Amino acid sequence: MAMIIKATWVSVFALTAVLLVILVPAGEAVTCSPMQLSPCASAITSSSPPSALCCAKLKEQKPCLCGYMRNPSLRRFVSSSNARKVSNRCKLPIPRC
Template sequence: MEMIKAKWVSIVALAAIFLVVILVPAAEAVTCSPMQLSPCASAITSSSQTSALCCAKLKEQKPCLCGYMRNRSLRRFVSSPNARKVSNRCKLPIPRC
């Protein structure tokens, strides 16, 4: 009887682990690289059109934006008025860091 109970517990534990693996999506790792935002460079520096590629890259790099804002070399680009306009056009709120 004890052996059947142990097998049952093992099966339930495996089923729970399987459900967690299936139902919880894996977080994709983002490589923080300001160069990934190069499609946005002209929109940020000269107020030109914002491309779909720029918006896609900006959304992809969203987890990195606070790090860029803390970087003295990048802060002036990431938090400039034009960068805010690009962010608004891409419907991506600027994070509070």
């Protein structure tokens, strides 16, 4: 009986934790993933205008941009002249790192 009650409390605690994660927005918590910027690929690699999704993802990933600029594999994409144009069109200032 004690084992069932303990298991029930653990289940309730786990469910509460999951609901808090889903329902309570995290302040500035962003998972930095350059793959989140994939909607911007065509705008960065060509001169096509950025989509609304691209701008939304770019704004979401703003806290990560300096890290991307420091990464030698990503620097050429996020620091390119086309990337600056995309940033300007999305009304997102390029961060000073």
